[in-house]
Amino acid sequence: MNLAIMASGRGSNAAAILDAIASHELDARPVALITNRENVGALDVASSRNVPGHAIPRRAFPSRTAQQRRMLEVLQGSGADFVALAGFDAILRPFIVAAYPNRILNIHPSLLPAFAGGMAPVPQTEALRAGVRISGCTVHVVTEELDAGPIVAQAAVPVLPNDTVDSLSDRILEQEHRLYPLALRWFVDGSARVENGHVYIDSEECQSLWPHPAP
Numbered sequence: 001m002n003l004a005i006m007a008s009g010r011g012s013n014a015a016a017i018l019d020a021i022a023s024h025e026l027d028a029r030p031v032a033l034i035t036n037r038e039n040v041g042a043l044d045v046a047s048s049r050n051v052p053g054h055a056i057p058r059r060a061f062p063s064r065t066a067q068q069r070r071m072l073e074v075l076q077g078s079g080a081d082f083v084a085l086a087g088f089d090a091i092l093r094p095f096i097v098a099a100y101p102n103r104i105l106n107i108h109p110s111l112l113p114a115f116a117g118g119m120a121p122v123p124q125t126e127a128l129r130a131g132v133r134i135s136g137c138t139v140h141v142v143t144e145e146l147d148a149g150p151i152v153a154q155a156a157v158p159v160l161p162n163d164t165v166d167s168l169s170d171r172i173l174e175q176e177h178r179l180y181p182l183a184l185r186w187f188v189d190g191s192a193r194v195e196n197g198h199v200y201i202d203s204e205e206c207q208s209l210w211p212h213p214a215p
């Protein structure tokens with residue numbers, strides 16, 4: 001798998017994925033890290049791990065479409081055959097989704113389909129406001145519909161009585177860093193397949209994972 005990562009912020013999920021590759025837990029070649037902003041932590045994550053970083057900011061293009069056409073050029077030029085969105089805060093244009101059918105994953109900080117649609121920390125804030133007792137994160141396949149593609153993996157965390165947005169986000173993030181490399185591995189080793197809008201995983205590791213104990 002030639003993996004490209006797209007991110008917009010600090011890049012802790014990008015770091016978790018790249019570190020899993022470096023430690024051979026994930027058998028992939030990181031070919032590019034693309035951001036839609038300049039001067040973000042994700043670019044430092046890439047350079048510190050010798051992964052080519054590409055800042056493709058909106059202001060350098062006449063339209064969002066032109067910006068994303070450039071992103072697609074960079075993806076294809078890098079040889080990427082799989083894409084991981086890791087805190088990427090723009091909605092992918094259909095032409096990018098179509099170029100990588102069932103080959104783009106995203107991570108979202110809630111148990112989808114609950115609290116879909118917002119960028120962190122909106123889902124965590126909404127979870128606290130709703131008073132849910134359990135939240136978590138979801139890795140899903142990216143389709144044209146925002147946060148609604150087939151679910152690959154989820155991890156649950158408790159919501160504690162004194163939680164703040166930050167404390168809940170930290171608890172979820174710890175699970176994100178564990179879950180995302182694992183979910184990617186199922187696509188690398190061929191144990192994940194997408195059929196009729198569902199993801200099926202043929203892996204003993206997956207069978208033993210659910211339900212997993214709360215941290």
Ligand code: GRF
Nearest residue numbers: 009010011012013087109120
């Ligand atoms: C994470 O909470 C992720 O679930 C969401 O955006 C945040 C990105 O954090 N999509 P980071 O940039 O990976 O640290």
